[in-house]
Amino acid sequence: MTVFAAEGLTVDIGGRRIVHGIDCAIPAGRCLALVGESGSGKSQSCFAPFGLSVGVAGGSAILNGEQLVGASEARLRRLRGRDVGFVFQQPLTALTPHLTVGKMLSEAWRQAGAPRPGRAEMVAALERVGIEQAADRLDQYPHRLSGGQRQRVAIAMAIAHRPKLLVADEPTTALDAVLRADMMRLLDRLRAEEGMAMLLVSHDLASVADHADEALVLRDGRMIEAGPAPMLLRAPTSDYARALIAASPRLTDPPPPLGPVGPPLIEASGVSVSFERPGWRRGRVTAVDDAALTIAEGEALALVGRSGSGKSTLGRAIARLGPIDAGAVRFAGAPLPDRKAMRPADRAALQPVFQDPIASLDPLWRVADVIAEPLRNLQPDLDAAAVAAKVAAALAEVDLDPALADRRPAALSGGQAQRIAIARALIASPKMLLLDEATSALDTLVAGTVLDLLGRLQRTRGLSILMITHDLAVARRLCHRVAVIDAGRIIEEGPMEAVISAPRHTVTQKLVAASA
Amino acid sequence: MFHLLRRRLFTALPTLAAVIILSFGLMRVAPGGPFDGERPLDPATRDALMATYGLDRPLPEQIGLYLWRLAHGDFGPSLVYRDFSVTDLIAKGLPVSLTLGGWALLLAFVLGLAAGIIAAARSGTAIDRAIMFATTVLTALPSFVVGPLLALLFGLRLGWLPVSGWADGDAAHLVLPVIALALPYAGAIAKLARAGLASVLAQDHIRAARSRGLSATRILIVHALRPALVPVASYLGPAAAGLLTGAVVIETVFGLPGLGRYFVQGALNRDYPLVLGVVVIYATLIVLFNLIADLTYGWLDPRTRDA
Structure with a gap:
């Protein structure tokens, strides 16, 4: 029985058509994956018919025999509450911050008219989605839960009223690699148990193909390719689908070439970082415990760990961007000054690139000023023409049109913004880049091209790289060595190939399995 | 939270003391005094009054005395409403x-x-x-x-x-x-x-609440109002x-x-x-x-x- 069917589904925003006709049908118990890069209209296609976006749906979208297109908001609201469950990309912001897990779950339970659930029922519902200590969690506010736990709560809420269709918009994109695999298995299991139809939205074809029956590839609001998911993954007929699949990093990709390696550039030892315990309790929480790292000139090291493992804290402590309790850091043979004593020249040699590309650019500045900013301190006597020339050269080096120099960050795509952040790092002529999840916020396709760019820069400039990531497959694409961190301690370190082919520690084994 | 409460209580007393000392100083810098009426008092009466209320002593001593009395819950006598404290x-x-x-x-x-x-x-x-x-x-x-x-x-x-x-x-x-x-x-x-x-209302958790089919009123009152306040x-x-x-x-x-x-x-x-x-x-x-x-x-x- 078909639960959801679209025929010639269109979406208009402000009179402009952004989705040009989608046809699909999802039977009960089956999963359709809607795949495309950001801006392809995939989220709009699944939210607009239900009245959850500013977009206006046209054509036909039928849920359980009922036409959604043109239905009143009151009607759509009842349909959403009764027959559909939604899971969103950002677990951190999808839950109401001032309501406890139990209050929200109870509300979701009753949304289709069911009586107020008892505590035991709610505990069972949380345990079903894999939440430990469920009874305690009921009384907690969302911010006390980790991202993975919050996404599990969101899933428990989305299925609490036993919907016939589950719409999951990038449900794993904000989670670390190990959690992604867990979460997809959970969704598979719930779908089988409940006999729900599922509409799964993703930018990563390779990662969803295993979990979907059918796949539909969207580009610029048009269907490029559709068919059974395993077949589409194995034998894509369109160039675009092929490119999407190829962009998804795999552990079996060829290793990145390693140029000439010099003496150690960064030598960090005995690094420990702790933070004050939040709330009413006293004491400190250890984030990094006695960690040591060495990176040679011209070498890329990946610092890989799960969310909350302390990888960013360690990276920031080494780069003097964050606090450090104890430990020595030497840069090019000399001790690196304390965080407060870092001079511009020290900072120039070690440039960071962060995760959120748009947020790391000042929204009021022009691109040219963003890129030129490091020069103000480093080469204050440079005249305007020389600065403009350097900015143009930096834009060219990151494969961007020099005409972008006059834009402001709001007018950039995520990939363009991240390239500009990289150009800003390069203009300081650094010896080393600190990449803190620098491709995690980008689409598979865009992330792939940014990784390729970083690889090229690493080789041509002989850069050292410290790459912080939760995704071993992404790290594999750029880095020659890997250090695995868990609960603030470095538990395994070695050449990338060796660690991947024979992981010794269980955490490393999980990371390898999640990326395989 | 705990730190906040402790910090606030610790700063409250110095804040009050600073306010008092500052007001005290400002009052004395302002021209005129409590006994400058339309009919000038003769100097002897005036000095006697000043002595009675301790206004002839050095300023720091006056401030100290005031703070000391205040700590004991005594705001002092009114200089104008003579019969009232x-x-x-x-x-x-x-x-x-x-x-x-x-x-x-x-x-x-x-x-x-x-x-x-x-x-x-x-x-x-x-x-x-x-x-x-x-x-x-x-x-x-x-x-x-x-x-x-x-x-x-x-x-x-x-x-x-x-x-x-x-x-x-x-x-x-x-x-x-x-x-x-x-x-x-x-x-x-x-x-x-x-x-x-x-x-x-523009935040993600509101869209999530809408996706659960909740009424606009419920979303406004239950999910939006508290953080909005x-x-x-x-x-x-x-x-x-x-x-x-x-x-x-x-x-x-x-x-x-x-x-x-x-x-x-x-x-x-x-x-x-x-x-x-x-x-x-x-x-x-x-x-x-x-x-x-x-x-x-x-x-x-x-x-x-x-x-």
């Missing part, structure tokens, strides 16, 4: 001011919140624009304009309500001053509540202190024997202990209400409890 005067004026301010605070909160919620729920419509226009007018009109206008209309024209006096807290005597005092605050609260709601709470802290104590103009317009009147007369007459006493009360209330506002944040947004 400052404690007596505050005990007479404070209940009037607190009653007036308390009702005005309640009215401003209820009225402002209701207007803000309705405007946010009808965002972009004529209702929203009408409410926002009204709040702008209300916040812009000073209470010494609104007060007499209300008195003129409801008191003199229509004759519904008394326009002056306290009458031992008779409710009818309170209606007009409470309204006149509350309206500008209600306008500000409405604006803050609407802006707060607008920013919360954070800016209102930060305004209400100082506003409450001002409302409860600083209704000087309204007390004058409506002839109410509140604390504000003593404050103004005390300042004009250079009645040092009276002015300082009122300043101490004001400052204590301001510190107290800001602390309450800080604690309210934790209830409004549980995330701040861990900060």
